[in-house]
Amino acid sequence: MATPSQFLKFVDDNADRFIKRLGEAVAIPSVSGDGKYRPEVFRMSAWLDGQLQSLGVTTKLVDLGKHVMDDQELPLPPAILGRIGDDPKKKTVLIYGHYDVQPAQKSDGWDTEPFTLVVDEKTGKLIGRGSTDDKGPILGWLNVLEAHKTLGLELPVNLRFCFEGMEENGSEGLDDLIKTEVTKGKESWFDGVDCVCISDNYWLNSRTPCLTYGLRGLVYFKLTISGPARDLHSGVFGRMVHEPMTDLITIMGKLVTPDGTILVPGVEDMVPSAQDDEIAIYEKLDYSVKDVEDAVGAPITLSQDKVSVIMGRMRLPSLSLHGIEGAFYGPGAKTVIPASVSGKFSIRIVPPQTPEAIEPLVKKYVEQEFAKLNSKNKLKIENLHDGRPWLADHRHWNYEAAIRATEAVYKRSPDLTREGGSIPVTLTFAESLGVNVLLLPMGRGDDGAHSTNEKIDRSNFIEGSKLLGTYLYEVGAIKA
Ligand SMILES: C[C@H](N)C(=O)N[C@@H](Cc1c[nH]cn1)C(=O)O
Ligand SMILES: [Zn+2]
Numbered sequence: 091m092a093t094p095s096q097f098l099k100f101v102d103d104n105a106d107r108f109i110k111r112l113g114e115a116v117a118i119p120s121v122s123g124d125g126k127y128r129p130e131v132f133r134m135s136a137w138l139d140g141q142l143q144s145l146g147v148t149t150k151l152v153d154l155g156k157h158v159m160d161d162q163e164l165p166l167p168p169a170i171l172g173r174i175g176d177d178p179k180k181k182t183v184l185i186y187g188h189y190d191v192q193p194a195q196k197s198d199g200w201d202t203e204p205f206t207l208v209v210d211e212k213t214g215k216l217i218g219r220g221s222t223d224d225k226g227p228i229l230g231w232l233n234v235l236e237a238h239k240t241l242g243l244e245l246p247v248n249l250r251f252c253f254e255g256m257e258e259n260g261s262e263g264l265d266d267l268i269k270t271e272v273t274k275g276k277e278s279w280f281d282g283v284d285c286v287c288i289s290d291n292y293w294l295n296s297r298t299p300c301l302t303y304g305l306r307g308l309v310y311f312k313l314t315i316s317g318p319a320r321d322l323h324s325g326v327f328g329r330m331v332h333e334p335m336t337d338l339i340t341i342m343g344k345l346v347t348p349d350g351t352i353l354v355p356g357v358e359d360m361v362p363s364a365q366d367d368e369i370a371i372y373e374k375l376d377y378s379v380k381d382v383e384d385a386v387g388a389p390i391t392l393s394q395d396k397v398s399v400i401m402g403r404m405r406l407p408s409l410s411l412h413g414i415e416g417a418f419y420g421p422g423a424k425t426v427i428p429a430s431v432s433g434k435f436s437i438r439i440v441p442p443q444t445p446e447a448i449e450p451l452v453k454k455y456v457e458q459e460f461a462k463l464n465s466k467n468k469l470k471i472e473n474l475h476d477g478r479p480w481l482a483d484h485r486h487w488n489y490e491a492a493i494r495a496t497e498a499v500y501k502r503s504p505d506l507t508r509e510g511g512s513i514p515v516t517l518t519f520a521e522s523l524g525v526n527v528l529l530l531p532m533g534r535g536d537d538g539a540h541s542t543n544e545k546i547d548r549s550n551f552i553e554g555s556k557l558l559g560t561y562l563y564e565v566g567a568i569k570a
C-alpha cells in the first residue's frame with residue numbers, strides 16, 4: 091500500500107496552517123508539575139479533545155481522580171481515549187502522546203516567551219515549550235488525520251489514541267486506567283490493538299532519523315531536612331544551630347561523583363557490563379562527542395570516547411541533582427538560614443533495575459549518611475514517582491514498517507537507539523496489551539526538551555508528519 095501522494099502534498103501545502111495550530115497548543119501552559127497551572131492542563135485536554143472530534147475521532151475523557159502534590163489535593167487531568175476506524179480487515183494501531191509540558195519561565199533563560207511559539211524564519215526553528223515534547227508529535231497525528239479527512243482518503247489502519255496530561259509528573263492514574271480497560275475484553279477501548287506507536291523522544295543527533303527500542307526508567311526522590319521553626323538570621327544564629335541546608339548539601343554531595351558514578355551502594359552493581367557485540371552496536375551509530383557538545387552548547391562530555399559517552403545515556407543508570415526547594419536563590423545577598431529545604435534528585439534506571447529494588451537502597455543509604463552527621467534536624471525522604479525501564483524487540487514488523495517509512499520520507503535508514511529518558515506507560519502498554527511498542531521520534535537531539543528555548547525544526551514537524559502517515563501506510567500494507 092503506497093502512501094498516496096495527495097497526502098504528502100497536503101502536508102506540504104498546509105504546513106503554515108499546521109504550524110499555526112502548533113502555536114495554539116503551545117500557547118496553553120499545560121504544566122503538570124505545578125499546581126497553579128492545573129486548570130491550564132484541563133484547558134489543553136479540552137482543546138485536544140475538540141481537535142480530535144473535529145477530525146472525526148470518537149473520544150472519551152476518562153477522569154483519573156485526584157492526587158496530592160506539594161501538600162495540595164488536585165484533580166488529575168483526564169486521559170483522552172480516541173478511536174477512528176473499525177475495519178476488521180485492517181490492523182489497529184494505538185497512538186500514545188502527552189499533552190502536558192515541563193515548567194518554563196522566561197527568567198529561566200529563555201530568549202523568547204516560552205508559551206508563545208516563535209517561528210524563526212532564518213533557521214526554521216519553531217521555538218516554544220512543548221514544541222518537541224510532546225505537542226509537536228501529537229499535532230503530527232492531527233495533521234495526518236486532517237489530511238485524510240479533507241482529501242476524503244480512507245485511513246490505512248484503524249486508530250486508537252491514548253493521550254495523557256501527567257506524563258511529566260509520573261503518569262499518575264494512567265497505569266490503572268490501562269489495566270482496568272484491558273479487563274473489559276471486547277468492550278475495552280484497546281480491544282484488537284495490534285501494535286503501539288509513541289512519538290515522544292528524539293533523534294540522537296540533528297541529521298539522522300531513528301527508531302527507539304529502549305527507555306530508561308526513573309525513580310524521583312525528594313529529600314527534606316527541617317530544623318528551626320522559622321527561617322533564621324545567620325548573623326544571630328550561625329554556628330549556634332544545626333543548619334538544614336548544610337546537612338542537605340552534605341548528603342546530596344554523597345550521592346554521585348563528578349564523573350557520574352552513583353555512590354549509593356548496590357545501584358551500579360545491578361547492571362551487567364556490555365559485551366563486545368553490544369559495544370559494536372554503539373560504535374556503528376551515527377553519533378559523535380561533537381554532537382553532544384553541540385546539543386549541550388559546551389565541550390563538557392564526561393569522556394572523549396564516543397562509546398562510553400553514548401552508553402552513559404543508553405544503557406547505564408545515572409543520578410542527577412535537580413534542585414533545592416526552600417533555598418534562597420534570588421538576587422542580592424540575603425543572610426538567611428532556611429528553616430526547611432528539600433533536595434530533588436532522580437536516578438535513571440536500566441534493566442534489570444526496578445524502582446522497587448532501587449528505592450530501599452537509596453533510602454537506607456541517605457538515612458545512614460544523615461545519621462553520621464549527628465544532626466538534630468529532621469530528615470524525610472520520599473519517592474515522588476517512578477517508572478520501569480523498557481526494551482522492545484526491534485526485529486518486529488512494527489519496526490520494519492517504521493524503517494520502510496523512514497526510508498521513504500528521509501531517503502535514509504534510521505539508526506536504532508535506546509533513549510535515556512523515560513516514558514513510564516510504555517512498559518504498561520507492552521505488558522498489558524501484549525503487543526509490540528515502537529518509539530518513532532519526530533524531533534532532533536538538540537531540540538532542548540525540558541530546557542530553555544525548546545524547539546522543533548519546521549522540517550522535522552512537517553517531514554515528521556509525513557513520516558507518521560507513511561508509517562501507518564506501511565503497517566496497513568502488512569498482511570495478517
Ligand atoms: C522522553 C519523554 N519525552 C520525557 O521527557 N519523559 C520524562 C518523564 C518524566 C518523569 N518525571 C518527569 N518527567 C523524562 O524522561 O524526564
Ligand atoms: Zn518530557
Ligand SMILES: [Zn+2]
Nearest residue numbers: 188223224290
Ligand atoms: Zn515527552
